[in-house]
Amino acid sequence: MANNNSKTAFENMKYEIAREVGVNLKQGYNGDISAREAGKIGGNIVRKVFQAYTGNSYPTERRGDTSR
Template identity: 80%
Template sequence: MASNSKTKFDKLKYEVASEVGVNLKQGYNGDITARDAGRIGGNIVKKVFQAYTGKNYQ
């Protein structure tokens, strides 16, 4: 079960990165900026919130 949830999270992570214009690659991504990493993480939170509540986060 843990590997399945990690796979879903990875899929979401790459989807969000693509949406915000950040080029994530498989494996090490230590070369991206903190700002880009934050944009990815913030948008993941928004999507999870929306999926959980059915409401848009503002």
Template identity: 65%
Template sequence: MAKNNSLNQLKYEISKELGYIHSGPQEYQGFLDRTKYEVANELGITLNQGYNGEISSRDAGRIGGNIGGKIGGNMVKKLIAYTESNMIK
């Protein structure tokens, strides 16, 4: 569980650095909830509140990829910088 909390903390920090959110971790969850419906709508994918087992894995991946692309790329950059700085020590 600690790994998941650390990963969520990193996602939250990156989202805050990128200006997606401006307050605490609760806002991050709200950001994710709002964004997935906005992205689905932009892609023409019907996403319902609650269960969405009828959508294809391809469409689910398109939604997640659009949300996570910028956040995920910056997470990788931050992890590489962290690793490089610790390798020097």
């Protein structure tokens, strides 16, 4: 179970990223944001955590890449 410090750090990161990508995320209920906006926040969280954990930039998929 995560402690309060890690939850607070995650919350701070979530709101910071939302500001960076231009999504108006507010405290509490955010069911009015679009799936695209939520995805922008989530995707950037994954990218930031990946970079912090590995020290490498997050691999991006190239257009036309059908390997997945």
